[in-house]
Amino acid sequence: MSLSRRSILKGAAAGAVLTAAPMVMGANHGKPKVVVVGGGAGGATVARYLAKDSKGEIDVTLIEPTRTYYTCFFSNLYLGGFRTLDSIAHSYGKLASEYGINVVHDWAVGVDRDKKTVALAGGGAVPYDRLVLSPGIDFVDGAVPGWDIAAQNKMPHAYKAGSQTELLKAQVESMREGGVFVMVAPPNPYRCPPGPYERVSMVAHVLKAKNPKAKILIFDPKDKFSKQGLFQEGWEARYPGMVDWLDASFTGPLKEVRPDSMEVVVGGEVTKADVVNVIPAQKAGRIAELAGVTDEKGWAPVVPATMQSRMDENIHVLGDATNQGDMPKSGFSANSQAKVAANAIRGALTGSKVFPAKFSNTCWSLIDTDNGVKVGAAYEATPEKIAKTSGFISQTGEDAALRKQTYEESLGWYSGITADMFG
Amino acid sequence: MMAVTVRTIRALGLAILLTVTALAAPARAVELGDAKAGEQLFRVCKACHRVGNGAENAVGPHLNRIFGRVAGSIEGFRYSEGLVRAGADGLVWDADNLDIYLENPKNLVSKTRMNFAGMPDPADRSHVLAYLRAFSDKPSNIPEAAPTATATDHNLDPAILAIVGDPDYGEYLSGECLTCHQKSGANEGIPSITGWPKADFVVAMHAYKKELRPHPVMRMIAGRLSDEEIAGLAAYFEGLD
Structure with a gap:
């Protein structure tokens, strides 16, 4: 709380010289106000659904620092050469022009829950009746000894899409012949459970063509992972001998990484690597912590039926940042949760049917x-958590036609969800 | 002694399995009828389909070895996109699926080119299937229906088709669909459901709900929608341009 107050004070001082703030403050027509922080799968979706379904009855402000949003989903396909970076880039133009959403490109740096305002890095404070936080993830400080954000150019995380993904791609493509790619995989829970292993598949796909003697080592604190049987079957069949998945119960724990010498120390052994992709342990995006809605593990607990924070009924939290129960941290989940939240918020502010x-x-x-x-x-809301009711998974040994269809379906989904987010 | 015991247990297990199968079978099993009667009934199919020695594709694909064939899989025949998709999803022409398809092709493939209103009488269908079966290679691979089995009616209860859906409720529920299916009707790997006739939508969703169609995501989504919810969605999507 003290942190957010300081941020607000700083923000207010800076606000006097910035033109953005008065415009933001001016968005008051006596209508209920919803402020959304974070323009990803959760935030963009909830903003769009609120604006679309309330038909002008709610003022919606979306605070998102970047003007071009690169989706984390499909960024691995860019690494593998299956997509261009442009094809996973999106702007907020339609949300502003077609849906009347007040899109503010700035950082939210604090939340005053008593005054119900969000402080911006560029100055000023935006008032809300309901606040939606959809800030994604941040990394836990010190989770990988030897690595911090200053080391991300030597050992990229590429777990927020954009320049980091470009960097990792360039490193993989210019790796010396027969070189070693190391992935330091994250502990649960983290964004996109199959993500690290899809990434390994994509890196292997590139190396198989350009650098077939190269090796991929995955140092994993987990003893199992999402779609494990499917990935391992695929690696064996498509990239034989290239990928080694090494879990900590076998190797001993990761002791440290050394970005300057490109070494990874696991158990008693030092591995010299050419490319190291460090995906650290994660927590809710910082603004959730600054707002005081996170638990001791760093995630924001929510009421499943409405996605309201358990700490503040005027705040809803979506997506990766939440501690909600059984749903994985994925763009699809955030999009799904956003629609539940939009319905609940609209009901609370305008009396629409919930x-x-x-x-x-x-x-x-x-x-x-x-x-x-x-x-x-599929999931349902119980009082305790979002609970899984039924599910499915692809099978090992499926024929090529089905796998191709599944891939094509994923392309369709990408078009669908990004249209659902950005209009 | 040990081996005998294990064999006995296995045999018992098998017996139990067979009993369960036999009990469960009437729900879907198709009793194959009279091939002679089937040959007569097949005349209506002949407008498009050939079967028998040297049969080739015509308006529709030839039907030799249809039992056990993956849907949409004859090389060189130009199927509808929906039929190819169903085949890739895992639709195989066994007696049950052929029965369901003959009853109303849209049960299994919404946008099939098979322009056939369907054969409502289960006995007629069983005759046609008995006739077609003679032209399939490995009748031994085709499961026999239990002796007491009767052909099942897969078509929707008219009362379900008659439900008038609430498009506003459908609009809310559509949020779940629109994560994948684009509202604009664009088909970029996932079929369009925008502007679909209500009845087709309802038939398709109930086919997923009853797990007649193979697609796992759609089975999951449809599986937890009530009849009213499906009607609401159908009303909403029909109304979209």
């Missing part, structure tokens, strides 16, 4: 060209 919460998720992963797999589930 329908029961329904959640679902599907995660597609690409193993190699035309070789897609998926896992998914």
Whole structure:
């Protein structure tokens, strides 16, 4: 709380010289105000649904620092050469022009829950009746000894899409012949459970063509991972001898990484690597912590039926940042939760009918060209948590036609969800 | 002694399995009828389909070895996109699926090119299937229906088709669909459901709900929608341009 107050004070001082703030403050027509922080799968979706369904009855402000949003989902496909970076880039133009959303490109740096305002880095404070936080993830400080954000150019995380993904791609493509790619995989829970392993598949796909003697080592604190059987079957079949998955119960724990000498120390052994992709342990995006809605583990607990914070009924939290129960941290989940939250918020602010919460998720992963797999589930809101009710997963040994269809379906989904987010 | 015991247990297990299968079978099993009667009934199919020695594709694909064939899989025949998709999803022409398809092709493939209103009488369908079966290679691979089995009616209860859906409720529920299916009707790997005739939508969703169609995501989504919710969604999507 003291942190957010300081931020607000700083913000107010700076606000006097910035033109953005008065415009933001001026968005008051006596209508209920919803402020959304974070323009990803959760935030963009909730903003769009609120604006669309309330038909002008609610003022919606979306605070998102970047003007171009690169989706984390499908960024692995860019690494593998299956997508261009441009094809995963989106702007907020339609949300502003077609939906009347007040899009503010700035950082939210504090929340005053008593005054119900959000402080901006560029100055000023935006008032809200309901606040939606959809800030994604941040990394836990010190989670990987030897690594911090200053080391991200030597050992990229590439777990927020954009320049980091470009960097990792360049490193993989210019790796010396027969070199070693090391992934330091994260502990649970983290964004996109199959993500690290899809990434390994995509890196292997590139190396198989350009650098077939190269090796990929995954140092993993977990003893199992999402779609494990499917990935391992795929690696064996498509990239034989290239990928070694090493879990900590076998190797001993990761002791440290040394960005200057490009070394990774696991158990008693020092591995010299050419490319190191460090995906640290994660927590809710910082603004959730600054707002005081996170728990001791760093995630924001929510009421499943409405996605309201358990700490503040005027704040809803969506997506990766939440501690909600059984749903994986995925763009699909955030999009699904956003619709539940939009319905609840609209009901609370305008008296519109509130329908029961329904959640679902599907995660597609690409193993190699035309070789897609998926896992998914349906969920319901119980008082304690978002609880899984049924699910499915691709099977090992599926024929090529089905895998190709699954991949094509994932392309369709990408078009669908990004249209659902950005209009 | 040990081996005998294990064999006995296995045999018992098998017996139990068979009993369960036999009990469960009437729900879907198709009793194959009279091939002679089937040959007569097949005349209506002949407008498009050939079967028998040297049969080739015509308006529709030839039907030799149809039992056990993956849907949409004859090389060189130009199927509808929906039929190819169903085949990739895992639709195989066994007796049950052929029965469901003959009853109303849209049960299994919404936008099939098979322009056939369907064969409502289960006995007629069983005759046609008995006739077609003679032209399939490995009748031994085709499961026999239990002796007491009767052909099942897969078509929707008219009362379900008659439900008038609330498009506003459908609009709310559509949020779940629109994560994948684009509202604009664009089909970029996932079929369009925008502007679909209500009845087709309802038939398709109930086919997923009853797990007649193979797609796992759609089975999951449809599986937890009530009849009214499906009607609401159908009303909403029909109304979209």
